[in-house]
Amino acid sequence: MDGFSVRLNRILRPDTGRSLVVAIDHGMALGPMTGLKNVGETVSRLDATGLVDAWLVTKGIYRYAFEPVNKPGIILRISGGATISGPELTREGQTATLEDALAAGADAIATSAFIGSPYEHDTLTGLARAASECRKWNMPLLGVVGLGKINEDQKKDPRFIALGARVAAEHGADLVKTYYTEEGFEQVVAGCPVPILIAGGPKCETDLDTLKMIAGALNGGAKGIVMGRNVWQSPHPEALLAAVHGLIHRGFSVQEANDLLEDGINRG
Template identity: 75%
Template sequence: MDGIQMRLRKIFRQETGRSLIVAVDHGMALGPMTGLVDIKETIERLDATGLVDTWLLTKGVFKYAFNPRGCPGTLLRISGGATIAGPELTREGLTGTVEEGLALGVDGVAVSAFVGSPYEHETLINLAAVASQCRRWNMPLLGVVGVGKINEDKKQDPRFIALGARVAAEHGADLVKTYYTEKDFDRVVAGCPVPVLIAGGPKCETDLDTLKMVHGAIQGGARGIVMGRNIWQSPHPEALLTAVDGIIHRNMDVQEAFVELLREKQN
């Protein structure tokens, strides 16, 4: 067993081969948004459930706000450099290195690539360059597939999403985070040679909608989720986390998970 396999064992729960990843890296571009104003409190609150397999976070949060009770998996976001105050969120560059991740003791690094955006070329080149660094150090790379505002409508086009997932893998990603499509998501997974995890995307209208999305993705072959605002912006984040865990790791259907959610809300 080499280093990359050891690290992947931290990211994915061994009993199921799946992962419940909570993303708290949004502040790098969006600032102190609802649910992450007091990011340390949010992390502590969700960590207390014992259900988060892996965290996706930035180096600033890792250093100043991350103090888990146990030893969960960690993914360090090392691309960024654009905010909602600027002209283009897809204009990301590299903001960290694999060596920096090694020094922090993380289990993988994450880099965005914006397929079909004006910065497609630059972000894919960055992804490929980091993949080469990751090979040297046996560090897993999560390719975070984005589309940019001009392609918002394509988030539900399985052919376009399949393109992005495959492109990220071809450029060296060991894992791919991409959007869930209600139609033909199994084809997205089939066309990607590395594990696919779904992004939470925009906030769902209800917790039930979140459960339906997670269940559909797992049934379509996803190996888990990388979800942020649909968890920590929920009125009952701990209860929702328990229900999502039921789908991912206990093979619950939507109705069973919803009953679990209602039960946990009352506790």
């Protein structure tokens, strides 16, 4: 095994080829928010379950608020530089380096590409440059596919989502985080030569909706999920995490996962 394989095996579990990633990088653009006001507390609470395969973090949170007891994989986000109070949230640039990631002991880095936005070119070429640097050091790269200000039909169109996933892989991503589409998600997976992890997306109305979304993605060929607010804004995050783990790594049906969720809620 080379360094790339060693690192990737800390993101995608070798026995299932899948991953349950928890993202806590939202504060870089959104500031303190429900579920992440005390990031260290959130990390401690979810890490204690032993069910998180990897965390997506920024360099500031990693340095000052990230102290897991277990030994999860680490994906360090290296792009950012825009907030919801600024003129354009998609205007991201490099905010950390590969050297930062190596010094931190990260297992992968993540950078965004915003398809259909005014900064599509800048973010895609930034992803490509990061991929070239990663090749030198056998560091896996997660391409985080974001969308510009497009219409709702495009967001649900598997052809458009497939475009973004394929483009990220073409520019050098080893893993792609993108959106799940209820219809035609198999097209998205079939058109992308690297593993796809779905984005948790906006907060689902219920935990059951979250489970259904993840099950649909797995059935369509996704290799897991990068979860954010749907887990740490859930009223029962530990129970939900166990249910999601059951879907991803134990082959549970939605009903079995929901039963586990309800059992965890009742016992909690």
